[in-house]
Amino acid sequence: MxxxxxxxxxxxxxxxxxxxxxxxxxxxxxxxxxxxxxxxxxxxxxxxxxxxxxxxxxxxxxxxxxGMEVFRLAQKVAHRRGLAGATKDLLEDLTATTGESSILAIRRGNSALTVLTVDGPQFRTTTDPGDESPLHTSAIGQALLAHDPDADATIKALDLEARTPYSITDPGQMRRKLAQIRETGWAGQSEENDIGMNALAVPVFDLDGSLLASLALAAPVFRRSLDELVALVPQLTETAAAVAARFPR
Known part of the structure; x- marks a missing residue:
């Protein structure tokens, strides 16, 4: 407090x-x-x-x-800043193209703050606008953490608490995964954050290389494997570039 x-x-x-x-x-x-x-x-x-x-x-x-008045004001702020209103159609197109739920998140302290979600035609996301996700377990969080210039210090500050039996709780293993994310350009997690869900996220960079946000696709494990989500990376990165172009400056 x-x-x-x-x-x-x-x-x-x-x-x-x-x-x-x-x-x-x-x-x-x-x-x-x-x-x-x-x-x-x-x-x-x-x-x-x-x-x-x-x-x-x-x-x-x-x-x-x-109460709902808080949600109403939050939505107004999001739209005024362009974090939701200016990019919603891009996420809607991404979901329509891939058939999976899409999520846009920004960094807030040591959490990933969900800004916008578009549910897939059959399954909804497990996060809603305003929710905060752990950086170390969620795909949107890992994509943000991987490009934190002080990632080592952040990992030390984080409580690497397990959300599921598949969550990474070892600092060394987390550092290795972040290095892999930087190499491949995407962060994938299979049931690390929520049992029964796979997700894959990419960073959203400004033209000068500054990290703005992360963009993810999420799907139930029985619907798409993580490898199947990886096949959607081209659509995801294309949408991320479009989101960056509309991001408020």
Whole structure:
């Protein structure tokens, strides 16, 4: 949690951030304990967020979660910045051509932040706009991490926690995989992030070589093997170049 603020506006935003850090929800008592505020203060702040639509309250479980107003504003920001609106048709074309779900993500701290997804005709992605994925287990994250100039330091800072039995948790093995990604130009993972899912991602570079984002295709393992996704790298890299040309400067 960020340092506690001294005014009600700051406290409200801190409470909103706390809800964002707890996607499964939190009770008023838990919020008070985490922030150090009196229960009455936490209850009042959460109540104000519910009234404004920035939080939702389940009377049965007594749990508060982020409200739809947050999603609405996030969508407006994304479209204003061009991270979603300017590239959605490109991902739609990619999905239509390949038949698989497509994902656009950017780096946010030590996570990959999903900006835009287009579901395939039969199966949806396992991530939604606004979700954060681990850099070391997800294809979109590995594509970003591989081109981090301070990748070694980042790996040391990461908690290489296993999400599945196939996740890479050894720093040396992760470094070897990142070197392979840089050599091949793509990052592939088979059930490292989600059981039953394969994904393949490529980096999105600016004209000056700066890393902007990563672009991925995802498919259930029974639908496409990782090798079959690799065969789609040409379409993926072509779309990545088109996305880079539209990226906000």
């Amino acid at each position: 960020p340092p506690k603020g001294s005014n009600s506006v700051t406290k409200t935003f801190e409470m909103l951030a706390l809800l964002g850090e707890n996607p499964d929800g939190i009770s008023a008592a838990q919020a008070a304990e985490t922030t150090g505020y009196p229960f009455s203060t936490a209850y009042r702040l959460l109540g104000g967020l519910v009234e404004s639509g920035y939080a939702s309250f389940d009377a049965r479980t007594k749990i508060y979660t982020l």
